[in-house]
Every structure is written in C-alpha cells, then in structure tokens.
Amino acid sequence: MKNSLSRRLFGLGGLAGVAVAGSHSAFAADDTAKAPEQDTTPSKQKTFCYLGAYTKHGPPGGNGAGITVFEMNSETGSLTNVMTFTDxxxxxYIVLSPDKRFLYAVSEVSDFDTTHSGSVTAFSVNHETAALTKLxxxxxxxxxxxxxxxxxxxxxxxxxxxTGGTVSVIHVLADGSLGHTTExxxxxxxxxxxRAADNPTGNFAVSDHSSAHPHMVQADPxxxxxxxxxxxLDRMYVWTIDLDTGHLKPAAVPFTNMTPGSAPRHFCFSSDGRRLYILCEQDSKVVVADFDPDTGKIAPRQTVSTVTAHFKGSTLAAGIVLSPDERFLYVSNRLGDSLAVFQMAKDGGLTLVDEIWTHADYGRALSFDPSGSYLYVANQRSDxxxxFRVDKTTGKISFTWDFTPAGSPTCFAFLRLPAA
Structure with a gap:
C-alpha cells in the first residue's frame, strides 16, 4: 500500500481490536425525520464520546485502533472505554449528523482506489448502546x-x-448511507x-504551501x-449550494486572501452566522471577521495571537472552538503544547486572557462535552x-489531572442519550 507524504510531516523538520456489532437505528430513515425528543434531566442521561485517531495504515502511521467509544462521567469528566470499531x-476526522442518527468518518489515506483517493464511511448510531454499524x-x-x-x-x-487539493460534496441517501459525488x-x-511574516519570534515550523490544501469545509449556520x-493557498473560499443538485457555485466574492504563509486551517461561526473566527496554523493567529449572511462576503477586522507575548519558539495552532454560551473561545497550540483562552466582547472581538499547558504533547482537536462543563484535548504524540474543568463565569480552565490513554487521537464527537 502506498501513501502520499503525510501533511503531518510538515512542521518541525480498552477493547481495541474488537469490532462493534451495533444495530441500525430504529428511527425513521428519511431526509426530514428527527430522533424522538429526549428527557434532558442530567440524571436520566448518558454521555458518550467518539474518538477518531490515526491507525497503523495511513499517514503518519499511528497507534490508534479505529473509532473508540467512551462513556463520560458527568461528575468528574473521566472517560471509560466502552468499545472500539476497528474496521x-x-x-x-469524524462528525455526527444533525439528528445524531449517523456518524461519518474520513480515512486519511491515499490508496482507497486506483485514483489515489482517501475514503469516507457512513455509520448508523445505536441510540441505546452508542454502538456503530457500518453502512x-x-x-x-x-x-x-x-x-x-x-x-x-x-x-x-x-x-x-x-493532499489531493480538492473539496467534494457527496449526497446522503435516506438511510444515511453515502451516494454519488455531486461536486x-x-x-x-x-x-x-x-512561513508567514508575522510568525512568533523563533518559529521554525512550516506549513505546506506547495499547492492547494483544503483543511476544512463546512456550511454556514x-x-x-x-x-x-x-x-x-492561504484563502477562505465561499460557495452557494443548490440543495436540489448538490452543486456549488462561487459566491459574489469567491475567496478572501489571508496573510501569505499563514495557512488558514479551521474556523467556527457564531450561532447567528454573522461572525467568523478563522484559525491560521502557521502564524498561530485567530482572524475575527464579519460574515454577510446575504452575500457570503468575509470582512476581516481583528487578528489576535494564540500565544502570549512571552512565548518564543516553534508553534502551530491546531483546533478552535467556541464555548456553548459564546462568551469565550479556545485554541490549541501544537509544539508549544498550550491552550489559549479568549474572552469575547459584545461585538465579537477577542482578548487573550489565559494560556495553560495541555499536560501532553501535540494537542490537536479540542471539544466541549454537551454540558459545556469540561474541555477535552486530543494529544496525538502523547497517545x-x-x-479541563471550565469556569463558566471567567472562561478559565483547570486541569483535572485525568489522562485517558488513546493511540494517536485526533478528534471528538459527543452524543448524549437517555439512560436505560
């Protein structure tokens, strides 16, 4: 099997092995169907965490076993390994559908077929056990x-x-499985x-600018x-989507140029869709932009560093997430192994108020549990x-001293279900 040069090489210089045999969801399978409303009383709920990871096959050759499912203790935040889907x-990267009935996962490989493509897999989610069934x-x-x-x-x-330099759109069938590529x-x-000109002092890390490298794609709210x-390409692209055909059409302003060399990696929206927070990995900056929900125009208006002025050395920003109440924003920094905490002004502007050690190496994705009480970090190199426990008043976070072993973790998806 052959893999292209890993994008992870740019920078400086449980029940594992057991396949889950979950059943198909019992909910109606159509485009408009919704899962039954759940009792929101915390004592009558269970929270599960799905974890994506790098496995042996696929760059950069990781230690993960597949998609691992953990059950979360709502009082302590600890995670207990329940099962692992190894196939x-x-x-x-993994994501749950809006109605939580399905989970989709990309396989970061380049030899799925003769076109040197990666793949994406659809799963149904069992709403009693949280088990996955491949569709x-x-x-x-x-x-x-x-x-x-x-x-x-x-x-x-x-x-x-x-690595392929493409953005694709794939139609989802009524049963949650994946159909044909529409774009x-x-x-x-x-x-x-x-490297960007506004790098932190002493940053030797680089991002691959040899060609187009889409790192994230997502619809506005x-x-x-x-x-x-x-x-x-150091650009933010914007398209409109035709929901009947799945085709994309460039917006009136088809792209916005970011700082040369900055490598825009991830972004997140405010819930009203009018503010956009763009994380650039190479210079470790967050760009705050206004977003026009009528035209799709991006208008940057503030740039803030994800590391304090005291920091000197190599760093690459990785993950970005808004607190559930949208009063704070959090960013993970690889190499420097820190989490940045930003307070948000009423106009959406950001002020860095804290930076804390991740207590591990190469933190990538970060995610809140559904209650917003805990923040989790996937530390790829530390396995x-x-x-971290979240102070919802100040936004500051404190380490729980809880370490959950997981081979080469990369991302999370949380699911809250009624207790049996």
Whole structure:
C-alpha cells in the first residue's frame, strides 16, 4: 500500500481490536425525520464520546485502533472505554449528523482506489448502546481527506481532501448511507511562502504551501453558503449550494486572501452566522471577521495571537472552538503544547486572557462535552486525552489531572442519550 507524504510531516523538520456489532437505528430513515425528543434531566442521561485517531495504515502511521467509544462521567469528566470499531483505517476526522442518527468518518489515506483517493464511511448510531454499524464506504475525491462535515439539512456531506487539493460534496441517501459525488472542486493559485511574516519570534515550523490544501469545509449556520479554509493557498473560499443538485457555485466574492504563509486551517461561526473566527496554523493567529449572511462576503477586522507575548519558539495552532454560551473561545497550540483562552466582547472581538499547558504533547482537536462543563484535548504524540474543568463565569480552565490513554487521537464527537 502506498501513501502520499503525510501533511503531518510538515512542521518541525480498552477493547481495541474488537469490532462493534451495533444495530441500525430504529428511527425513521428519511431526509426530514428527527430522533424522538429526549428527557434532558442530567440524571436520566448518558454521555458518550467518539474518538477518531490515526491507525497503523495511513499517514503518519499511528497507534490508534479505529473509532473508540467512551462513556463520560458527568461528575468528574473521566472517560471509560466502552468499545472500539476497528474496521476502518485512520479515521482522522469524524462528525455526527444533525439528528445524531449517523456518524461519518474520513480515512486519511491515499490508496482507497486506483485514483489515489482517501475514503469516507457512513455509520448508523445505536441510540441505546452508542454502538456503530457500518453502512458503506465511498471514495472521498482526493488523497488524505482531513475533514468531514454535514449540511444542516443532513442531505450532503462535505470533504476537504488535503493532499489531493480538492473539496467534494457527496449526497446522503435516506438511510444515511453515502451516494454519488455531486461536486468536486480543485482550486489553484500562486505559490505562497512556507512561513508567514508575522510568525512568533523563533518559529521554525512550516506549513505546506506547495499547492492547494483544503483543511476544512463546512456550511454556514443557515446552510446557504459553504466555506473552505485552504491552508496551501492561504484563502477562505465561499460557495452557494443548490440543495436540489448538490452543486456549488462561487459566491459574489469567491475567496478572501489571508496573510501569505499563514495557512488558514479551521474556523467556527457564531450561532447567528454573522461572525467568523478563522484559525491560521502557521502564524498561530485567530482572524475575527464579519460574515454577510446575504452575500457570503468575509470582512476581516481583528487578528489576535494564540500565544502570549512571552512565548518564543516553534508553534502551530491546531483546533478552535467556541464555548456553548459564546462568551469565550479556545485554541490549541501544537509544539508549544498550550491552550489559549479568549474572552469575547459584545461585538465579537477577542482578548487573550489565559494560556495553560495541555499536560501532553501535540494537542490537536479540542471539544466541549454537551454540558459545556469540561474541555477535552486530543494529544496525538502523547497517545492520551487530557481534560479541563471550565469556569463558566471567567472562561478559565483547570486541569483535572485525568489522562485517558488513546493511540494517536485526533478528534471528538459527543452524543448524549437517555439512560436505560
């Protein structure tokens, strides 16, 4: 098996092995069906955490076993390994459908088929046990897919194929399985510098700017627009989507140029869809932008560092997430192994108020549990998950001293279910 050069090489220089045999969801399988309403009393609920990871097959050759399912202790935040779905290679990014009935996972590989593509797999979610049942697997439309998201309607999934340099749209069938590819876009642009001019002092880390490298693709909250962060071309792309055909059309302003060399990696929206927070990995900056929900225009208005002025050395920003009440924003920094805490002003502007050690190496994705009481970090090189208790008044976080062993973890998806 052959893999392209890992995007992870740019920078400086339980029940594992047991396949889950879950059953198909009993909920009605159609585009508009919704899961039954659940009792929201915490004592009558269970919270599960799905964890994606790098496995032996797939760059950079990880220690993970597949998609691991943990049960969360709501009082302590600790995670207990329940089961692992092993019949998948390097599920480096996973996402639940809006109605929580299905889970989609990309396999960050480049040899799924003769076109050197990666793949994406659909699963049904058992709402009694949290077990996964594989529905089908299809080509992702490019090598080494790094991200998967679902349109708010649940009718399409979007894939960012990092090494392949493409963004793809795949139709979701009524039973949650994946149908045909409705769109495949390969953008191009001028060669950008490997490092940004506004790097932190002493940063030797580089990001791959050899070609287009879409790192994230996701719809805005209204579902009218689809955005992609291209870390190779230093651009934020915007398209409109035709929900009848799944085709994408460039918005009135088709892309916004970011700082050359900055490598926009991930982004998140405010719930009203009018503010956009763009994380650039190479210079470790968050760009605060206004987003026009009528035209899709991105208007940057603030840039803040994810490391304090005291920091000197190499760093690459990785994950970004808003607190559930949207009063605070959090970012993970690889190499420097820190979490940045930003307070949000009424106009959406950011102020860095704290930076805390992750207590592990190479923190990537970070995620809140459904209650917003705990923040979890997937530490790829340390093979562990670390967790932090959140002060919802100040936004500051404190380490729980709880380490959850997990081979090469990369991302999370949380699911709250009624207790049996």
């Amino acid at each position: 998948i290679d390097s599920p480096s 089908n697997t299809v080509a992702s439309g490019g090598a080494d897919p790094a991200y998967v998201s679902v349109h708010p309607s649940g009718r399409y999934v979007f894939i960012a194929n990092y 495949l876009i390969h953008d191009s642009g001028p060669r950008m510098p490997d 209204t579902g009218k627009f689809v955005l992609a962060a291209d870390a190779g 562990t998950i670390t967790s």
